[in-house]
Amino acid sequence: MASKRDKILIGAAGTVGAGILSWRMFFPWIGYDLTMMKHGSKAGKLILRDNETGRYLIKMFEEAVEKHPKKAFVIFEDRVYSYEFMNEQANKVANIAAKWGLKVGECVAIMIENEPSFIWTFLGLQKLGIAVAFINFHIRGQPLIHTIKACEAKVLIIGSDDKIFHSVDEVRSEIGHIPIYAEGGDRGAGYESWDKLMFAALPVPVCPSVRQEMGFSTPCCYIFTSGTTGLPKPAIITQAKGVGISKFFQLFDFMPSDILYTCTPLYHSAAGGLGLMNTLDQGSTMILKRKFSAHQYFADIRKYNVTVMQYIGELCRYLLTVPPNPLDGKHKVRVAVGNGLRADIWENFKERYNIPNICEFFGATEGTIALMNLSNRVGSCGRYSPLINRMDPTPKLLVKVEIDTGDVIRDKNGHCIPVKVGEPGLLLGAIPFYYQDMQFYKGGKEINEKKILRNVLKEGDAYFNFGDMLTMDSDYFVYFKDRIGDTFRWKGENVATYEVSNVLTKLNVIHDANVYGVEIPGSEGRAGMAAIHLEDNVTITPQILKDIFHHAKENLPSYARPLFLRFPKEQAVTTTLKQQKTQLRKEGFQPQDIDDPLYYYDEQNKTYSPLTVDTYGQFLTKSKL
Known part of the structure:
Protein backbone atom coordinates (compact mmCIF):
# COMPACT_ATOMS: atom_id res chain seq x y z
CA MET A 1 0.00 0.00 0.00
CA ALA A 2 1.36 3.45 -0.93
CA SER A 3 2.64 5.53 1.99
CA LYS A 4 1.79 9.21 2.47
CA ARG A 5 5.08 10.21 0.82
CA ASP A 6 4.39 7.92 -2.12
CA LYS A 7 0.94 9.43 -2.59
CA ILE A 8 2.49 12.91 -2.63
CA LEU A 9 4.87 11.79 -5.37
CA ILE A 10 2.08 10.32 -7.44
CA GLY A 11 0.22 13.61 -7.18
CA ALA A 12 3.34 15.54 -8.04
CA ALA A 13 3.93 13.48 -11.15
CA GLY A 14 1.69 15.79 -13.14
CA THR A 15 2.77 19.05 -11.54
CA VAL A 16 4.32 21.51 -13.95
CA GLY A 17 7.79 22.60 -12.87
CA ALA A 18 8.45 19.80 -10.39
CA GLY A 19 12.16 19.17 -10.84
CA ILE A 20 13.84 15.80 -10.94
CA LEU A 21 16.52 16.93 -8.48
CA SER A 22 13.97 17.90 -5.87
CA TRP A 23 12.11 14.61 -6.44
CA ARG A 24 15.29 12.64 -5.82
CA MET A 25 15.87 14.49 -2.57
CA PHE A 26 12.60 13.21 -1.14
CA PHE A 27 12.27 10.02 -3.18
CA PRO A 28 15.76 8.56 -3.79
CA TRP A 29 14.29 5.65 -5.71
CA ILE A 30 12.74 7.86 -8.41
CA GLY A 31 15.74 7.34 -10.72
CA TYR A 32 14.98 3.63 -10.93
CA ASP A 33 11.41 4.44 -11.92
CA LEU A 34 12.49 6.87 -14.62
CA THR A 35 14.64 4.17 -16.21
CA MET A 36 11.75 1.74 -16.22
CA MET A 37 9.26 4.34 -17.44
CA LYS A 38 11.49 5.38 -20.33
CA HIS A 39 11.92 1.85 -21.66
CA GLY A 40 8.44 0.69 -20.72
CA SER A 41 6.85 3.60 -22.54
CA LYS A 42 8.83 2.79 -25.68
CA ALA A 43 7.78 -0.86 -25.59
CA GLY A 44 4.15 0.06 -24.91
CA LYS A 45 3.97 2.39 -27.89
CA LEU A 46 5.43 -0.24 -30.19
CA ILE A 47 2.96 -2.86 -28.94
CA LEU A 48 0.06 -0.51 -29.59
CA ARG A 49 1.37 0.39 -33.04
CA ASP A 50 1.84 -3.19 -34.17
CA ASN A 51 -1.55 -4.36 -32.92
CA GLU A 52 -3.31 -1.42 -34.57
CA THR A 53 -1.58 -2.04 -37.92
CA GLY A 54 -1.77 -5.85 -37.79
CA ARG A 55 2.01 -6.24 -37.72
CA TYR A 56 1.91 -9.70 -36.22
CA LEU A 57 4.86 -12.10 -35.96
CA ILE A 58 4.62 -13.41 -39.51
CA LYS A 59 4.54 -9.84 -40.84
CA MET A 60 7.65 -9.03 -38.79
CA PHE A 61 9.42 -11.97 -40.38
CA GLU A 62 8.39 -11.11 -43.92
CA GLU A 63 9.51 -7.51 -43.42
CA ALA A 64 12.97 -8.75 -42.32
CA VAL A 65 13.16 -11.04 -45.37
CA GLU A 66 12.43 -8.11 -47.65
CA LYS A 67 14.78 -5.75 -45.84
CA HIS A 68 17.87 -7.97 -45.57
CA PRO A 69 17.34 -11.36 -47.27
CA LYS A 70 20.97 -12.48 -47.00
CA LYS A 71 21.34 -11.67 -43.30
CA ALA A 72 21.80 -14.59 -40.91
CA PHE A 73 18.54 -15.35 -39.15
CA VAL A 74 19.61 -18.61 -37.46
CA ILE A 75 23.10 -20.02 -36.98
CA PHE A 76 22.90 -23.68 -36.04
CA GLU A 77 25.77 -26.17 -35.78
CA ASP A 78 28.03 -23.83 -37.75
CA ARG A 79 25.54 -23.50 -40.60
CA VAL A 80 24.10 -20.10 -41.47
CA TYR A 81 20.40 -19.96 -42.33
CA SER A 82 19.59 -16.62 -43.94
CA TYR A 83 16.24 -14.86 -43.72
CA GLU A 84 15.76 -15.60 -47.42
CA PHE A 85 16.42 -19.34 -47.02
CA MET A 86 14.22 -19.64 -43.93
CA ASN A 87 11.44 -17.89 -45.86
CA GLU A 88 11.76 -20.31 -48.77
CA GLN A 89 11.43 -23.25 -46.38
CA ALA A 90 8.47 -21.58 -44.66
CA ASN A 91 6.83 -21.08 -48.06
CA LYS A 92 7.18 -24.79 -48.75
CA VAL A 93 5.49 -25.58 -45.43
CA ALA A 94 2.68 -23.16 -46.25
CA ASN A 95 2.12 -24.70 -49.68
CA ILE A 96 1.93 -28.19 -48.17
CA ALA A 97 -0.41 -27.12 -45.37
CA ALA A 98 -2.66 -25.15 -47.72
CA LYS A 99 -3.93 -28.48 -49.09
CA TRP A 100 -5.21 -29.57 -45.68
CA GLY A 101 -8.10 -27.11 -45.78
CA LEU A 102 -7.61 -25.84 -42.23
CA LYS A 103 -9.22 -22.61 -41.13
CA VAL A 104 -7.47 -19.61 -39.62
CA GLY A 105 -6.92 -20.34 -35.92
CA GLU A 106 -7.14 -24.12 -36.19
CA CYS A 107 -4.22 -26.01 -34.70
CA VAL A 108 -1.28 -28.03 -35.96
CA ALA A 109 1.04 -29.57 -33.35
CA ILE A 110 4.79 -29.78 -33.90
CA MET A 111 7.13 -31.99 -31.88
CA ILE A 112 10.59 -31.07 -33.13
CA GLU A 113 13.94 -30.65 -31.38
CA ASN A 114 15.88 -27.38 -31.31
CA GLU A 115 16.74 -27.05 -34.98
CA PRO A 116 15.90 -24.63 -37.80
CA SER A 117 13.03 -26.80 -39.06
CA PHE A 118 11.10 -26.02 -35.85
CA ILE A 119 11.26 -22.33 -36.73
CA TRP A 120 10.48 -22.53 -40.44
CA THR A 121 7.62 -24.97 -39.79
CA PHE A 122 6.13 -22.54 -37.26
CA LEU A 123 6.52 -19.60 -39.65
CA GLY A 124 5.14 -21.53 -42.62
CA LEU A 125 1.97 -22.38 -40.70
CA GLN A 126 1.71 -18.76 -39.55
CA LYS A 127 1.60 -17.71 -43.22
CA LEU A 128 -1.82 -19.41 -43.30
CA GLY A 129 -2.95 -18.12 -39.90
CA ILE A 130 -2.75 -21.63 -38.41
CA ALA A 131 -2.09 -21.88 -34.67
CA VAL A 132 0.92 -24.01 -33.75
CA ALA A 133 1.14 -26.11 -30.58
CA PHE A 134 4.70 -26.45 -29.30
CA ILE A 135 4.96 -30.03 -27.96
CA ASN A 136 7.63 -30.98 -25.43
CA PHE A 137 9.65 -33.66 -27.24
CA HIS A 138 10.69 -35.25 -23.92
CA ILE A 139 7.20 -36.36 -22.87
CA ARG A 140 5.62 -39.70 -23.64
CA GLY A 141 2.68 -41.85 -22.59
CA GLN A 142 -0.35 -40.24 -20.98
CA PRO A 143 1.10 -36.68 -20.82
CA LEU A 144 1.75 -36.84 -24.58
CA ILE A 145 -1.76 -38.14 -25.31
CA HIS A 146 -3.25 -35.42 -23.13
CA THR A 147 -1.13 -32.67 -24.71
CA ILE A 148 -2.10 -33.49 -28.29
CA LYS A 149 -5.77 -33.78 -27.40
CA ALA A 150 -5.80 -30.64 -25.23
CA CYS A 151 -4.71 -28.38 -28.09
CA GLU A 152 -7.21 -30.07 -30.45
CA ALA A 153 -4.53 -30.59 -33.07
CA LYS A 154 -5.78 -31.40 -36.56
CA VAL A 155 -2.32 -32.50 -37.73
CA LEU A 156 0.90 -33.57 -35.99
CA ILE A 157 4.38 -32.95 -37.42
CA ILE A 158 7.25 -34.75 -35.69
CA GLY A 159 10.99 -34.28 -35.96
CA SER A 160 13.63 -36.67 -37.21
CA ASP A 161 14.88 -37.89 -33.83
CA ASP A 162 14.16 -41.60 -33.30
CA LYS A 163 13.15 -41.01 -29.67
CA ILE A 164 10.40 -38.64 -30.77
CA PHE A 165 9.11 -41.17 -33.28
CA HIS A 166 9.06 -43.99 -30.74
CA SER A 167 7.25 -41.80 -28.17
CA VAL A 168 4.55 -41.00 -30.72
CA ASP A 169 4.38 -44.52 -32.07
CA GLU A 170 3.71 -45.88 -28.57
CA VAL A 171 0.50 -43.84 -28.31
CA ARG A 172 -0.44 -43.75 -31.99
CA SER A 173 -3.72 -45.58 -31.46
CA GLU A 174 -4.74 -43.34 -28.55
CA ILE A 175 -4.28 -39.86 -30.00
CA GLY A 176 -7.09 -40.04 -32.52
CA HIS A 177 -7.16 -40.35 -36.26
CA ILE A 178 -5.10 -37.29 -37.09
CA PRO A 179 -2.55 -37.25 -39.92
CA ILE A 180 1.06 -37.54 -38.71
CA TYR A 181 3.90 -36.25 -40.83
CA ALA A 182 7.39 -37.41 -39.86
CA GLU A 183 10.81 -36.03 -40.67
CA GLY A 184 13.71 -38.43 -41.00
CA GLY A 185 12.70 -40.67 -43.90
CA ASP A 186 10.04 -43.33 -44.30
CA ARG A 187 8.52 -44.27 -40.93
CA GLY A 188 6.14 -46.89 -42.26
CA ALA A 189 2.36 -47.31 -42.24
CA GLY A 190 0.42 -44.54 -40.54
CA TYR A 191 3.04 -41.87 -41.20
CA GLU A 192 3.64 -39.60 -44.17
CA SER A 193 7.16 -38.57 -45.06
CA TRP A 194 7.52 -34.84 -44.39
CA ASP A 195 10.92 -34.86 -46.07
CA LYS A 196 9.44 -36.03 -49.38
CA LEU A 197 6.74 -33.39 -49.27
CA MET A 198 9.28 -30.65 -48.51
CA PHE A 199 11.52 -31.83 -51.34
CA ALA A 200 8.64 -31.67 -53.83
CA ALA A 201 7.02 -28.44 -52.59
CA LEU A 202 7.58 -25.14 -54.33
CA PRO A 203 9.13 -22.25 -52.35
CA VAL A 204 6.75 -19.71 -53.86
CA PRO A 205 4.92 -17.45 -51.40
CA VAL A 206 1.25 -17.84 -50.60
CA CYS A 207 -0.93 -14.76 -50.89
CA PRO A 208 -1.29 -12.96 -47.52
CA SER A 209 -5.04 -12.74 -48.20
CA VAL A 210 -5.38 -16.37 -47.05
CA ARG A 211 -4.84 -15.15 -43.49
CA GLN A 212 -6.90 -11.97 -43.76
CA GLU A 213 -9.27 -13.20 -41.04
CA MET A 214 -6.39 -13.32 -38.56
CA GLY A 215 -6.80 -10.73 -35.80
CA PHE A 216 -5.35 -9.82 -32.43
CA SER A 217 -7.37 -12.54 -30.64
CA THR A 218 -6.50 -15.31 -33.12
CA PRO A 219 -4.33 -18.00 -31.51
CA CYS A 220 -0.74 -17.76 -32.69
CA CYS A 221 0.62 -20.73 -30.75
CA TYR A 222 0.10 -22.81 -27.64
CA ILE A 223 2.94 -23.08 -25.15
CA PHE A 224 2.39 -25.71 -22.50
CA THR A 225 2.93 -25.30 -18.78
CA SER A 226 5.43 -27.61 -17.14
CA GLY A 227 2.76 -29.85 -15.63
CA THR A 228 4.45 -29.97 -12.20
CA THR A 229 1.04 -29.72 -10.49
CA GLY A 230 -0.89 -31.84 -12.97
CA LEU A 231 -0.96 -32.53 -16.69
CA PRO A 232 0.43 -29.77 -18.94
CA LYS A 233 -2.02 -27.01 -19.87
CA PRO A 234 -1.90 -25.22 -23.25
CA ALA A 235 -1.37 -21.52 -22.58
CA ILE A 236 -2.88 -19.46 -25.39
CA ILE A 237 -0.50 -17.05 -27.09
CA THR A 238 -2.75 -14.88 -29.23
CA GLN A 239 -1.40 -12.79 -32.06
CA ALA A 240 -1.69 -9.74 -29.77
CA LYS A 241 0.21 -11.47 -26.98
CA GLY A 242 2.84 -12.53 -29.49
CA VAL A 243 3.30 -8.86 -30.34
CA GLY A 244 3.64 -8.05 -26.65
CA ILE A 245 6.23 -10.77 -26.10
CA SER A 246 8.18 -9.55 -29.14
CA LYS A 247 8.73 -6.16 -27.48
CA PHE A 248 9.91 -7.42 -24.08
CA PHE A 249 13.57 -7.07 -24.98
CA GLN A 250 12.94 -3.42 -25.85
CA LEU A 251 13.23 -2.85 -22.11
CA PHE A 252 16.99 -3.12 -22.67
CA ASP A 253 17.01 -1.78 -26.25
CA PHE A 254 17.32 -5.02 -28.21
CA LEU A 266 12.04 -23.87 -28.32
CA TYR A 267 8.84 -25.43 -26.99
CA HIS A 268 9.32 -23.33 -23.85
CA SER A 269 8.37 -19.66 -23.52
CA ALA A 270 11.96 -18.51 -22.89
CA ALA A 271 13.33 -19.69 -26.24
CA GLY A 272 10.26 -20.13 -28.47
CA GLY A 273 8.57 -17.10 -26.95
CA LEU A 274 11.00 -14.40 -25.85
CA GLY A 275 14.04 -15.51 -27.84
CA LEU A 276 12.41 -16.23 -31.18
CA MET A 277 9.72 -13.55 -31.10
CA ASN A 278 12.09 -10.71 -30.19
CA THR A 279 14.48 -11.87 -32.90
CA LEU A 280 11.62 -11.74 -35.42
CA ASP A 281 10.60 -8.26 -34.32
CA GLN A 282 14.04 -6.75 -34.82
CA GLY A 283 15.27 -8.93 -37.65
CA SER A 284 18.20 -9.96 -35.47
CA THR A 285 20.32 -13.13 -35.48
CA MET A 286 19.77 -16.15 -33.22
CA ILE A 287 22.48 -18.63 -32.32
CA LEU A 288 20.45 -21.80 -31.75
CA LYS A 289 21.84 -24.76 -29.81
CA ARG A 290 20.31 -28.21 -29.81
CA LYS A 291 20.74 -28.35 -26.04
CA PHE A 292 22.56 -26.63 -23.22
CA SER A 293 26.22 -27.43 -22.62
CA ALA A 294 28.01 -25.69 -19.76
CA HIS A 295 31.44 -26.37 -21.28
CA GLN A 296 30.51 -25.05 -24.74
CA TYR A 297 28.44 -22.08 -23.58
CA PHE A 298 31.01 -19.28 -23.36
CA ALA A 299 33.17 -20.77 -26.10
CA ASP A 300 30.12 -20.30 -28.35
CA ILE A 301 29.51 -16.82 -26.92
CA ARG A 302 32.98 -15.79 -28.06
CA LYS A 303 32.91 -17.71 -31.35
CA TYR A 304 29.69 -16.12 -32.59
CA ASN A 305 30.19 -12.62 -31.12
CA VAL A 306 27.03 -12.94 -29.05
CA THR A 307 25.71 -9.70 -27.55
CA VAL A 308 22.64 -10.97 -25.64
CA MET A 309 22.57 -14.28 -23.78
CA GLN A 310 19.51 -16.01 -22.35
CA TYR A 311 19.55 -18.00 -19.14
CA ILE A 312 16.93 -19.82 -17.13
CA GLY A 313 16.70 -21.75 -13.88
CA GLU A 314 19.98 -23.29 -12.73
CA LEU A 315 21.85 -22.61 -15.99
CA CYS A 316 24.16 -20.00 -14.44
CA ARG A 317 24.97 -22.31 -11.53
CA TYR A 318 26.10 -24.97 -14.00
CA LEU A 319 28.27 -22.41 -15.80
CA LEU A 320 30.08 -21.66 -12.55
CA THR A 321 31.10 -25.33 -12.24
CA VAL A 322 33.18 -25.10 -15.42
CA PRO A 323 36.91 -24.73 -14.59
CA PRO A 324 38.01 -21.05 -14.81
CA ASN A 325 39.42 -19.93 -18.12
CA PRO A 326 41.46 -16.75 -18.79
CA LEU A 327 38.98 -16.04 -21.60
CA ASP A 328 35.90 -16.19 -19.35
CA GLY A 329 35.40 -12.41 -19.45
CA LYS A 330 36.48 -11.91 -23.06
CA HIS A 331 33.32 -11.56 -25.12
CA LYS A 332 30.85 -9.01 -26.52
CA VAL A 333 27.86 -9.78 -24.29
CA ARG A 334 26.14 -6.61 -23.15
CA VAL A 335 23.09 -8.17 -21.49
CA ALA A 336 22.24 -11.47 -19.83
CA VAL A 337 18.46 -11.84 -19.67
CA GLY A 338 16.45 -14.53 -17.96
CA ASN A 339 14.88 -15.72 -14.75
CA GLY A 340 16.00 -18.00 -11.96
CA LEU A 341 19.44 -16.51 -11.20
CA ARG A 342 19.63 -16.92 -7.46
CA ALA A 343 21.07 -14.20 -5.26
CA ASP A 344 23.71 -16.51 -3.75
CA ILE A 345 25.63 -16.76 -7.05
CA TRP A 346 24.56 -13.49 -8.74
CA GLU A 347 27.71 -11.45 -8.04
CA ASN A 348 30.05 -14.38 -8.56
CA PHE A 349 28.53 -15.07 -11.97
CA LYS A 350 28.55 -11.40 -12.96
CA GLU A 351 32.17 -10.89 -11.91
CA ARG A 352 33.66 -14.11 -13.27
CA TYR A 353 32.06 -13.78 -16.69
CA ASN A 354 32.25 -9.99 -16.88
CA ILE A 355 28.54 -9.46 -17.56
CA PRO A 356 27.82 -5.69 -17.77
CA ASN A 357 24.09 -5.95 -17.23
CA ILE A 358 21.91 -8.71 -15.80
CA CYS A 359 18.21 -8.29 -16.58
CA GLU A 360 16.41 -10.74 -14.33
CA PHE A 361 12.68 -10.83 -14.99
CA PHE A 362 9.60 -12.43 -13.55
CA GLY A 363 6.58 -13.57 -15.51
CA ALA A 364 4.43 -16.47 -16.63
CA THR A 365 3.58 -17.57 -20.15
CA GLU A 366 -0.13 -17.08 -19.49
CA GLY A 367 0.21 -14.11 -17.11
CA THR A 368 -1.13 -10.58 -17.62
CA ILE A 369 1.95 -8.75 -16.33
CA ALA A 370 5.72 -9.14 -16.21
CA ARG A 377 20.01 -4.79 -8.31
CA VAL A 378 21.37 -8.10 -6.99
CA GLY A 379 18.67 -10.75 -6.65
CA SER A 380 15.79 -8.56 -7.81
CA CYS A 381 13.36 -9.60 -10.53
CA GLY A 382 11.72 -6.21 -11.10
CA ARG A 383 10.06 -3.09 -9.72
CA TYR A 384 6.79 -2.51 -7.92
CA SER A 385 6.69 1.21 -7.19
CA PRO A 386 3.50 3.17 -6.47
CA LEU A 387 4.28 5.62 -9.28
CA ILE A 388 4.68 2.96 -11.97
CA ASN A 389 1.74 1.00 -10.65
CA ARG A 390 -0.49 4.07 -10.78
CA MET A 391 0.36 4.61 -14.45
CA ASP A 392 0.25 0.93 -15.46
CA PRO A 393 -2.93 -0.25 -17.28
CA THR A 394 -2.34 -3.68 -15.70
CA PRO A 395 -1.09 -2.88 -12.18
CA LYS A 396 0.58 -5.44 -9.93
CA LEU A 397 -0.31 -6.33 -6.38
CA LEU A 398 1.31 -8.24 -3.52
CA VAL A 399 -1.26 -9.53 -1.03
CA LYS A 400 -1.25 -11.51 2.19
CA VAL A 401 -1.80 -15.23 1.90
CA GLU A 402 -2.26 -18.20 4.21
CA ILE A 403 0.80 -20.40 3.66
CA ASP A 404 -0.81 -23.71 4.63
CA THR A 405 -3.73 -23.44 2.23
CA GLY A 406 -2.50 -20.96 -0.37
CA ASP A 407 -5.70 -18.93 0.16
CA VAL A 408 -5.54 -15.16 0.19
CA ILE A 409 -6.37 -13.40 3.44
CA ARG A 410 -9.27 -10.96 3.16
CA ASP A 411 -10.37 -8.08 5.37
CA LYS A 412 -13.81 -7.56 6.88
CA ASN A 413 -15.05 -6.23 3.53
CA GLY A 414 -13.92 -9.36 1.74
CA HIS A 415 -11.03 -7.66 -0.06
CA CYS A 416 -7.39 -8.71 -0.23
CA ILE A 417 -4.81 -7.08 2.03
CA PRO A 418 -1.70 -5.58 0.39
CA VAL A 419 1.58 -6.41 2.13
CA LYS A 420 4.09 -3.91 3.53
CA VAL A 421 7.78 -3.54 2.72
CA GLY A 422 9.63 -6.70 3.69
CA GLU A 423 6.51 -8.85 4.00
CA PRO A 424 6.05 -11.82 1.63
CA GLY A 425 3.03 -11.47 -0.60
CA LEU A 426 1.28 -13.39 -3.35
CA LEU A 427 1.80 -11.71 -6.73
CA LEU A 428 -1.34 -10.74 -8.64
CA GLY A 429 -1.64 -9.03 -12.00
CA ALA A 430 -4.70 -7.02 -12.96
CA ILE A 431 -6.83 -8.38 -15.79
CA PRO A 432 -8.00 -5.43 -17.91
CA PHE A 433 -11.68 -5.26 -18.79
CA TYR A 434 -11.01 -5.95 -22.47
CA TYR A 435 -9.21 -9.18 -21.55
CA GLN A 436 -11.73 -10.66 -19.17
CA ASP A 437 -13.66 -12.59 -21.81
CA MET A 438 -10.46 -14.19 -23.11
CA GLN A 439 -8.90 -17.40 -21.86
CA PHE A 440 -5.45 -18.09 -20.42
CA TYR A 441 -5.59 -21.75 -21.39
CA LYS A 442 -7.29 -23.67 -24.13
CA GLY A 443 -10.03 -25.62 -22.36
CA GLY A 444 -13.17 -25.10 -20.32
CA LYS A 445 -14.08 -22.21 -18.07
CA GLU A 446 -13.11 -24.12 -14.93
CA ILE A 447 -9.43 -24.49 -15.87
CA ASN A 448 -9.20 -20.73 -16.49
CA GLU A 449 -11.21 -19.64 -13.46
CA LYS A 450 -8.70 -21.33 -11.15
CA LYS A 451 -6.12 -18.68 -12.07
CA ILE A 452 -8.42 -15.72 -11.39
CA LEU A 453 -9.01 -13.89 -8.11
CA ARG A 454 -12.07 -11.66 -8.06
CA ASN A 455 -13.13 -8.75 -5.86
CA VAL A 456 -9.51 -8.20 -4.87
CA LEU A 457 -9.55 -4.47 -4.05
CA LYS A 458 -13.10 -3.64 -5.05
CA GLU A 459 -16.22 -5.40 -6.21
CA GLY A 460 -16.04 -6.60 -9.78
CA ASP A 461 -12.27 -6.42 -10.33
CA ALA A 462 -10.25 -9.44 -11.44
CA TYR A 463 -6.59 -10.39 -11.05
CA PHE A 464 -4.40 -13.18 -12.42
CA ASN A 465 -2.96 -15.31 -9.61
CA PHE A 466 0.67 -16.19 -10.30
CA GLY A 467 0.91 -18.57 -7.35
CA ASP A 468 4.29 -17.11 -6.37
CA MET A 469 5.45 -15.27 -3.27
CA LEU A 470 7.57 -12.14 -3.64
CA THR A 471 8.91 -9.52 -1.24
CA MET A 472 9.56 -5.81 -1.74
CA ASP A 473 12.34 -3.62 -0.33
CA SER A 474 12.26 0.07 0.58
CA ASP A 475 13.35 1.02 -2.96
CA TYR A 476 10.41 -0.98 -4.39
CA PHE A 477 12.56 -3.68 -5.93
CA VAL A 478 10.89 -7.08 -5.69
CA TYR A 479 12.48 -10.45 -5.02
CA PHE A 480 11.24 -13.96 -5.63
CA LYS A 481 10.67 -15.70 -2.30
CA ASP A 482 8.97 -19.01 -3.05
CA ARG A 483 6.18 -20.72 -4.90
CA ILE A 484 2.90 -21.40 -3.14
CA GLY A 485 3.11 -25.10 -2.32
CA ASP A 486 6.91 -24.98 -1.94
CA THR A 487 6.81 -22.79 1.15
CA PHE A 488 5.76 -24.94 4.10
CA ARG A 489 5.00 -24.53 7.79
CA TRP A 490 7.04 -26.22 10.52
CA LYS A 491 6.85 -25.62 14.25
CA GLY A 492 4.33 -22.88 13.61
CA GLU A 493 6.67 -20.94 11.31
CA ASN A 494 6.74 -20.47 7.56
CA VAL A 495 9.79 -21.83 5.76
CA ALA A 496 10.66 -20.46 2.30
CA THR A 497 12.55 -23.18 0.45
CA TYR A 498 14.18 -20.68 -1.91
CA GLU A 499 15.74 -18.73 0.96
CA VAL A 500 17.00 -21.86 2.72
CA SER A 501 18.62 -23.01 -0.54
CA ASN A 502 20.40 -19.68 -0.86
CA VAL A 503 21.79 -19.99 2.66
CA LEU A 504 22.98 -23.58 2.26
CA THR A 505 24.78 -22.93 -1.02
CA LYS A 506 26.89 -20.22 0.60
CA LEU A 507 28.89 -23.08 2.11
CA ASN A 508 31.65 -23.51 -0.44
CA VAL A 509 31.44 -27.32 -0.57
CA GLY A 528 12.62 -29.43 5.92
CA MET A 529 14.65 -31.73 3.71
CA ALA A 530 17.48 -30.79 1.35
CA ALA A 531 18.70 -32.73 -1.66
CA ILE A 532 22.38 -31.75 -1.64
CA HIS A 533 24.86 -31.84 -4.50
CA LEU A 534 28.44 -31.27 -3.45
CA GLU A 535 31.10 -29.67 -5.61
CA ASP A 536 32.81 -32.06 -8.04
CA ASN A 537 35.93 -32.56 -5.95
CA VAL A 538 34.07 -33.06 -2.66
CA THR A 539 32.82 -36.33 -1.17
CA ILE A 540 30.66 -37.06 1.85
CA THR A 541 32.84 -37.29 4.96
CA PRO A 542 32.14 -36.93 8.69
CA GLN A 543 33.78 -33.50 8.57
CA ILE A 544 31.63 -32.35 5.64
CA LEU A 545 28.49 -33.42 7.52
CA LYS A 546 29.64 -31.49 10.60
CA ASP A 547 30.36 -28.43 8.45
CA ILE A 548 26.87 -28.52 6.95
CA PHE A 549 25.36 -28.97 10.43
CA HIS A 550 27.20 -25.96 11.88
CA HIS A 551 26.53 -23.83 8.80
CA ALA A 552 22.79 -24.55 9.05
CA LYS A 553 22.73 -23.96 12.80
CA GLU A 554 24.61 -20.65 12.61
CA ASN A 555 22.77 -19.20 9.63
CA LEU A 556 19.20 -20.49 9.86
CA PRO A 557 16.57 -20.28 12.60
CA SER A 558 15.82 -23.61 14.26
CA TYR A 559 12.55 -24.18 12.36
CA ALA A 560 14.22 -23.59 8.96
CA ARG A 561 17.20 -25.92 9.41
CA PRO A 562 16.78 -29.01 7.21
CA LEU A 563 15.91 -31.96 9.38
CA PHE A 564 17.00 -34.36 6.65
CA LEU A 565 19.71 -34.39 4.01
CA ARG A 566 19.70 -36.50 0.88
CA PHE A 567 22.58 -36.81 -1.55
CA PRO A 568 21.15 -37.85 -4.96
CA LYS A 569 23.44 -39.10 -7.69
CA GLU A 570 21.88 -36.71 -10.22
CA GLN A 571 20.19 -33.34 -9.88
CA ALA A 572 16.40 -33.31 -10.10
CA VAL A 573 15.72 -30.55 -12.62
CA THR A 574 13.15 -30.06 -15.35
CA THR A 575 14.07 -29.85 -19.03
CA THR A 576 14.20 -26.07 -18.57
CA LEU A 577 16.73 -26.37 -15.73
CA LYS A 578 14.33 -25.58 -12.90
CA GLN A 579 14.50 -27.51 -9.65
CA GLN A 580 12.01 -30.37 -9.53
CA LYS A 581 10.54 -30.94 -6.07
CA THR A 582 7.34 -32.91 -6.67
CA GLN A 583 8.85 -36.40 -6.91
CA LEU A 584 11.28 -35.72 -4.08
CA ARG A 585 8.39 -34.70 -1.81
CA LYS A 586 6.51 -37.88 -2.69
CA GLU A 587 9.52 -40.05 -1.86
CA GLY A 588 9.86 -38.46 1.57
CA PHE A 589 12.63 -39.60 3.91
CA GLN A 590 11.92 -43.32 4.40
CA PRO A 591 15.29 -45.11 3.98
CA GLN A 592 13.67 -48.33 2.72
CA ASP A 593 12.34 -46.43 -0.31
CA ILE A 594 15.45 -44.40 -1.16
CA ASP A 595 18.81 -45.60 -2.47
CA ASP A 596 20.58 -42.27 -1.94
CA PRO A 597 22.55 -41.59 1.27
CA LEU A 598 20.24 -40.09 3.93
CA TYR A 599 21.11 -38.15 7.09
CA TYR A 600 19.20 -36.46 9.90
CA TYR A 601 19.90 -33.36 12.00
CA ASP A 602 21.57 -34.76 15.12
CA GLU A 603 21.68 -32.07 17.79
CA GLN A 604 23.19 -34.42 20.34
CA ASN A 605 26.26 -35.26 18.26
CA LYS A 606 26.47 -31.87 16.48
CA THR A 607 26.33 -33.34 12.99
CA TYR A 608 24.05 -34.94 10.40
CA SER A 609 23.97 -38.65 11.26
CA PRO A 610 23.11 -41.52 8.90
CA LEU A 611 19.41 -42.33 8.58
CA THR A 612 19.05 -46.02 7.77
CA VAL A 613 16.40 -48.70 8.13
CA ASP A 614 18.01 -49.63 11.46
CA THR A 615 18.20 -46.07 12.86
CA TYR A 616 14.85 -44.82 11.50
CA GLY A 617 12.77 -45.85 14.54
CA GLN A 618 15.41 -44.62 16.97
CA PHE A 619 15.47 -41.27 15.20
CA LEU A 620 11.70 -40.76 15.50
CA THR A 621 11.80 -41.62 19.19
CA LYS A 622 14.91 -39.58 20.03
CA SER A 623 13.89 -36.48 18.09
CA LYS A 624 10.55 -36.08 19.90
CA LEU A 625 9.07 -34.37 16.87
Missing part, protein backbone atom coordinates in the same frame (compact mmCIF):
# COMPACT_ATOMS: atom_id res chain seq x y z
CA MET A 255 18.39 -4.09 -31.77
CA PRO A 256 18.73 -5.57 -35.28
CA SER A 257 22.50 -5.73 -34.77
CA ASP A 258 22.17 -7.94 -31.68
CA ILE A 259 23.14 -11.61 -31.77
CA LEU A 260 21.12 -13.72 -29.34
CA TYR A 261 22.29 -17.01 -27.84
CA THR A 262 19.52 -19.52 -27.14
CA CYS A 263 20.06 -23.05 -25.87
CA THR A 264 16.87 -23.89 -23.96
CA PRO A 265 14.00 -25.76 -25.67
CA LEU A 371 8.52 -7.57 -14.18
CA MET A 372 12.13 -6.82 -15.09
CA ASN A 373 15.11 -5.55 -13.14
CA LEU A 374 16.87 -2.98 -15.33
CA SER A 375 19.11 -1.61 -12.57
CA ASN A 376 21.47 -4.51 -11.83
CA ILE A 510 27.77 -27.28 -1.64
CA HIS A 511 27.09 -26.83 -5.34
CA ASP A 512 23.30 -26.88 -5.08
CA ALA A 513 20.60 -27.47 -2.50
CA ASN A 514 17.04 -28.37 -3.48
CA VAL A 515 14.91 -27.74 -0.37
CA TYR A 516 11.38 -29.04 0.19
CA GLY A 517 9.07 -30.13 2.99
CA VAL A 518 8.21 -33.71 3.93
CA GLU A 519 5.45 -35.05 6.15
CA ILE A 520 6.37 -36.86 9.35
CA PRO A 521 3.83 -39.22 10.97
CA GLY A 522 2.26 -37.68 14.04
CA SER A 523 3.68 -34.20 13.43
CA GLU A 524 1.97 -31.06 12.22
CA GLY A 525 3.23 -29.34 9.13
CA ARG A 526 6.21 -30.49 7.10
CA ALA A 527 9.85 -30.81 8.06
